[in-house]
Amino acid sequence: LITAALATVFGDKFAALFIAIALALxxxxxxxxxxxxxxxxxxYLFGHGGVRIFQVIFILVVVIGCVSPLELVWDVADTFNGLMAIPNFIGLFALSGVVAMETRNYFSNKNNLR
Structure with missing residues (x-):
């Protein structure tokens, strides 16, 4: 859609080239x-010793992702994005009492200021 919109002003070739370069960058x-x-x-988690190992694994995953079928890449990305919610839920449940207490304190102090 963006390519078609740009093509109305700049022409088909420039629009396609511009979008391709922009997406690549x-x-x-x-x-x-x-x-x-x-x-x-x-x-932060493992010190400087783990950095090189992570970088090698990261590069391998990037290369594997580039040559894998697109549907598999999206499935893996969706799975890992979903898994990131687990530590957040643990933190939310662990801090729910603190949040409730602080919310009560905030609103009781806010009502006292009126």
Whole structure:
């Protein structure tokens, strides 16, 4: 849709080329960002010793993802995104009492200020 919209102004070839380059740059910067984010997380959890191992695994996963069928890549991505909810739910349940107490304190102090 974006290519068709750009093509009405700039022509078919330029629109297709522009979108292809923009998507490639976006994908590359996303991979770099996730690599840095993962490296910092591994460094925090396991120290500097685990960083090289993570980087090698990350590169292997990127290469495997590039040559795998698209449906498999989406299924794996969806699964891991869903699995990220588990630690969040554990944190929510563990802190639910604290959150309830702080909410009560906030609203009782807010009502006292009126």
């Amino acid at each position: 976006f994908a590359f910067s996303t991979v770099l960002g996730w690599s840095l984010y993962g490296t910092r997380c591994v460094q």
